[in-house]
Amino acid sequence: MQLDIAFIIEKVLLISVILLGSLGIAMYATWAERKVAAVMQDRRGPNRAGFMGLLQPLADGLKLFFKEEIIPDRSTRFLFILGPALAMLTAVMTSAVVPWGPDIVTDNGVISLQVADINIGILFIFGVVSLGVYGVMLGGWASNNKFSLLSSIRAASQAISYELAMGLSLVAMLMMTGSLSLREIVEQQHGFWDNGYFTWNFFKQPLGFIIFLTCAFAELNRAPFDLPECESELNMGYHQEYSSMKLGFYLFAEYINLFISSAVIATLFFGGYNFPFMDEVAAGVSPILFAIICVMALLTKVICIILFFMFIRWTLPRFRYDQLMRLGWKSLIPLALVNMVITGAVILWVIK
Amino acid sequence: MGVYEISFWFLTVMALSCALGVILSRNPVNSVLFLIATFFAISGHYILLNAQFLAIVNIIVYAGAIMVLFLFVIMLMNLNADTEPQKNRLVQIAGAISGGTLLLVILAALRTSTISSLDQTATDIGLIKNLGKTLFTQFVLPFEISSVLFLSAMIGAVVIGKKEQTV
Secondary structure, eight states: OOOOHHHHHHHHHHHHHHHHHHHHHHHHHHHHHHHHHHHHTTOOOSOSSSGGGTTHHHHHHHHHHHSOOOOOTTSOHHHHHHHHHHHHHHHHHGGGGOOOSOOEEETTEEEOSSSOOOTTHHHHHHHHHHHHHHHHHHHHHHTTOHHHHHHHHHHHHHHHHHHHHHHHHHHHHHHHHOOOOHHHHHHHTOSSEETTEEOSHHHHOHHHHHHHHHHHHHHTTOTTSOGGGOHHHHTTOTTTTOOHHHHHHHHHHHHHHHHHHHHHHHHHHSOTTOOTTHHHHHHHSOHHHHHHHHHHHHHHHHHHHHHHHHHHHTTSOOOOHHHHHHIIIIIIHHHHHHHHHHHHHIIIIIIO | OOHHHHHHHHHHHHHHHHHHHHHHOSSHHHHHHHHHHHHHHHHHHHHHTTOHHHHHHHIIIIIIIIHHHHHHHHHHHTOOGGGOOOOOHHHHHHHHHHHHHHHHHHHHHHHHOOOOOOOOSOOOTTSHHHHHHHHHHTTHHHHHHHHHHHHHHHHHHHHHHHHHHHO
């Protein structure tokens, strides 16, 4: 097997750009979250550091870096450090299979804007998401604090429960696409309108989308499902004993997860980098400019979904734990199964 | 030695040493973590065999779900080296004898067997499309029967859980 140096350089560049991009967007997601909260609560929000508080995320990052780092005496040292590391690792790993834009065809060859086009793309995402629990669990247990342990157990059971409904809601969509590769799923949603119906999966699987979105809230530990960080019951959550940048990594990993899962939702249900009248645009501009426009279209969708996540967070109150479990097991899973059966029947008898 | 051989030997050494770590580490949480690492090594082997579906399902099911539940139980029971109950001498001897016998049988079986050479030609049977077709045509009966088995196990778990609640 011959190693292709140009290929490796291209991929390393792409990975660095995606990594830095998601870190930057996650940073400004923290700023956007505060601004959204402020607007919804009729406040001003951060406005001291820079114009409209735009330097606030940098100031927060510096503050976290310079704080004293405390590792509790009775903690399991190795696992205590491994926890936030795993949380960060699993947060950024999902970005590998998301197609960020169409292939750029140049004279020298084809440049792909996807790190890895594996034929089981969606399953890869599920694998990484299911591993994401370990960061929280190990951190919570290693802290040797009962509240942290309780919180991490909540987080893990919540994640496992909602993964089931999430998978089932996707099965119905996969029955329609017939492929697990994210690239193929995006290409099937080309444009916006085709053969007298929308091409985006959102219009073909509205129920599946709602189930998937609800499960995404639970997987991200975001309000109204942020039970692992329920201050009134658990002091602070699984990261109670953490300080300095280790705490920062936990908080930051959540925002990276928010960004990446919005990208996945946009890819699966809202056509990824496709936009209406894209063929007309492609005919008029150069391939590189077209790719940039496509990436911008994807990022616009992602930012809209992130804002939606934030609006929900500041609108709905937190669920109670038994309500959360009842919703997951007794409502969403049967609903997803029904959706699956209906989709199967439609494919068998209506579409053929 | 190509990339294939290097990754094969790396994964093999990783799988074996992590499997040893499972039984040798004193702390049960570390054992679970070693077991997860072993699953990753085995998944790597699946990928080398061009069976990506099996690799990722191995990670989702074992590392992502079953080991989380293991970790759950161990964390809640708060097992560690200090509270481990001491086994009495008779049990230790019995364990050593039965383990030794098993080792003897395995050695006797392996002594005469020949090791088939590694076949590097790529097969497509591990890809999801071919696997699904095989499962739903050639092996449809065993496949469905095993799903009934899982269902009965699930119902059994629910029944046991209910019983403890009422008592």
